[in-house]
Amino acid sequence: DAGVTQSPTHLIKTRGQQVTLRCSPISGHKSVSWYQQVLGQGPQFIFQYYEKEERGRGNFPDRFSARQFPNYSSELNVNALLLGDSALYLCASSLVRDGANVLTFGAGSRLTVL
């Protein structure tokens, strides 16, 4: 089975631009989450979508938005990019295991903002 796939793997943008990152979950997984991982830090929760509905949102500004499609794939959009948005953006899909939502992460999209 294919794991969580993300695209693009790397991209470079300039301040003020907009970016769209894409994620395909593991087949059968209906929940997708997005995390931001700044260099040297642990991942930080941005969004969770389940069955196309937003189920949770982390402490990120409104410049960050996301959506989930009927095939459970997802997009993360970031507007008006800032230098501080440079990070690895991770997508994770999940199933409930023993009552816990166990996340499987993709390899990430590395965004550099110049």
Next chain:
Amino acid sequence: QKEVEQDPGPLSVPEGAIVSLNCTYSNSAFQYFMWYRQYSRKGPELLMYTYSSGNKEDGRFTAQVDKSSKYISLFIRDSQPSDSATYLCAMTTVQTGANNLFFGTGTRLTVIP
């Protein structure tokens, strides 16, 4: 104060050593505890997860949770050079459908042949 604290290291050990990795946390509502391994330029990979307090063993890896002390540990026995990676602890509350994991900073481990 961060909700999850983890010593970033780096930690270097000789091959075959026992490695101990630890995290502390402040939110007593955390019930699920996980350890992820992250190789350079890759996404985190789930190693272990435990519910509430206790121990869990899987091969060379043992996860321990002490909720009374708000302290979790991961032990790696007979460490191998392939174990060289960043180890992230993560935890969450019991909320159906919620995937808001709180991560530590990660501990960078190098196992020297």
